[in-house]
Amino acid sequence: MNAKQIVTSYLIIQAVATAAWWGLLWFVPSSVGWFQPESWPRQSLLGFWLADSLLLVAGSIVTAIAVVSEKTWASIAIWSLAAAVWYPTFYCIGVSIITDEAWIAASLMVSIAGLTLAMATIHGTPHQSPAAIRATPMSKTSAIVWTFTQTAIFWGVFLWILPMGIIEFQTRTGWPFLAPRFDHAGQTAAAIALFAAASMLGLWSGWTMATYGDGTPLPTATAVKLVVSGPYRFVRNPMAVAGIVQGIAVGWYWGSVAVVAYAIAGGFVWHGFVRPVEEADLSRRFGESYWHYKQHVMLWIPRKFPPRIES
Known part of the structure; x- marks a missing residue:
């Protein structure tokens, strides 16, 4: 696979997985407790639904379309997406540090943020090189x-x-x-x-x-x-x-x-x-x-x- 194929595939997977995760949170209320400190109300996490829907789900889809279509603004889109993902990631890490809980959420977010950043860095890799090198x-x-x-x-x-x-x-x-x-x-x-x-x-x-x-x-x-x-x-x-x-x-x-x-x-x-x-x-x-x-x-x-x- 070349760099464009890798980036596009990942972004689509990220959009679908994020949407599925939010479906889990809404339709299986007990699942919320896995991703935040036990003493926090359920709304503390559910309040992020709009930001995630716009930035992670819709943002990943739009960026994937830009990459596969080779739009001139594709690089701006993917770097913007990578930057946007790091904000909730730092928030989750901060929560885990001060509460020593919700490490599952921090792990998931840092994985998503790291992979999105990796996609931004490999976007535009010369085709004669192995992808991501x-x-x-x-x-x-x-x-x-x-x-x-x-x-x-x-x-x-x-x-x-x-x-x-x-x-x-x-x-x-x-x-x-x-x-x-x-x-x-x-x-x-x-x-x-x-x-x-x-x-x-x-x-x-x-x-x-x-x-x-x-x-x-x-x-x-x-x-x-x-x-x-x-x-x-x-x-x-x-x-x-x-x-x-x-x-x-x-x-x-x-x-x-x-x-x-x-x-x-x-x-x-x-x-x-x-x-x-x-x-x-x-x-x-x-x-x-x-x-x-x-x-x-x-x-x-x-x-x-x-x-x-x-x-």
Whole structure:
């Protein structure tokens, strides 16, 4: 699929899913309690019906039509939609922070906001590139700033908000395959130590990507140079390794089987869907150099004495 097809498909799905969610809230009154603090009146959430109907449902449909029709104002429409979605998202996150409730709502909103922003960034991706991949030349300073800004956002979303949503979902459902929680001696200290080690690997990987590749880990602003230094000398995807281990550490800290499963599932999703697209782009841009790199450095398992490979 090219960028236009991906963006259009997502926007239609977003409009339909949002409309269906509002149908659930109106026709199944008990469902409202899943998405707001328990002590709040039902009207606190239902009051958003008009804004969501206009901005998310109608806005997504209009933007999808603009994108597929290649209207000149399509870029303005999709960036406006992305900006509009972030307002209720920040509201939901703020509510969860001050009440320690409604993490399911915060998780859903941050997912929608993140995906809508992703659609805005990949809109207009050159057709000769794999969808959602764009190498963006930038100075080392800009690359460092953007890399660590992205890192902070990604950690906040994937290692805090989404796991809290999963834990709240566990608590509410009590379903046997989600409910198991565990607790053992030294759990907190061990989980923190593992998280710290994985975080250091992630930061090292991001620093290397920014300083040697003159780009960021984000596919839509990826490095313009082939990065084979630092942790990339040992495994081809140290940042993915770091993120998966961080997620496992978060689940270990909370004693949540579901969060550990979420982290592992994220690894399978990355391996099956993201990695092939990234590798296709690297093969296209770097050819023989990337092929040679793949022959010497493994995907997940580090080599004890990796050869030094020059880009």
